[in-house]
Amino acid sequence: MALSLRCECGRVQGRVETDQVYVRAKCYCRDCQAYARWLDRPGVVDAQGGTDIVAMNPAAVHITSGDEQIACMSLSEKGLLRWYTVCCRTPLGNTPRDAKVSYVGIVTTGLSPAWEIDQAFGAQGEVVINAGSAAGKVKATPVGFVVGGWRILRNIVGARLRKQGPTLFFDGEGQPIRKVEVLSAAERAALGGNDA
Template identity: 45%
Template sequence: MELALQCRCGALRGLVSHPAQATRAVCYCRHCQAYARLLGDAASVLDAQGGTTIVATLPGHVRFTQGADRLACMSLTHKGPLRWFSSCCRTPIANTAREMKLPYAGLVHTCLRDAGGTLPAAYGPVRAQLNTGSATGPVAHSPWRNLLAMGRLMRIIGGGRLRGAWRATPFFTAEGEPVAPPQAPPASGPGITV
């Protein structure tokens, strides 16, 4: 089964396979909040408490079918993840590790489409709320639930690493370089702190 992925303007399109193997979470970290603001789309990316819904999967489960040349990335810090977006309409696409050998792609909900019309129908329920200390409002979360979700994610990533799944990625070249050079974020503006 494959589900659609696309930027807002439709120039960048792709498919996500194995949705049942993905783990859905909401991240409230300052960097996810800054990323949404830097792309100019905080209202559609962040929930009322400043969280971004992420679908964590293997990069090999993502393939771009149109407009892959529109894929761009930035890094908010020298050691932080690569944050991928479409250069055409600045839709957040995914977060990946800086190194190709860590097979992780956190797809941002704004680029995901599915026939059922909802993320829960396509990717299951939210299994974790992460970095709730940076939330802009109260967030009900369970440390045990987060621990179980992280265990599930580590099994997916660890299994992918052992099977060599890190080699199949649309975000890196065969030599391990990002397919688009990471940009430094623009200077912070009002309401943007990294």
């Protein structure tokens, strides 16, 4: 099964294969909240500041049109690479800087149809990350966090053992496919992030 991946204006379109999902999580960290403020797009975070993310193998992400609109930023020199579309600033996903780590956290705002997201990835709230940074009261999920973390690690190690090749976000040399815009410490502080 595959879900459509589409930016808000429709210039970037693609799909994600649902059979390569690690876990669905809601992240309330200050950096995800800062990133949402930087994008300046409504709906990226919920009322408590949570971002709905599907952790998966990046090999499961395919762009079928508009790849020239894809851009990359990071809140700091060592922070996550945060992929988005230039055309309408729709967040796509977050990856580590190391191309050998087979992980992307797809932000669900670009996935559709909405009713299939829960069916394909499970309900929101089963795994909560960084509940202490939420803007309101959020119930932590310590067991879900441990189980989810184990599933992510197991899948990353499995992809490494299979010697998975380059994916959409990195070239054959392991470099990001786009120049990474890195925010200054002042810019990051203005957004309320702490990515380091």
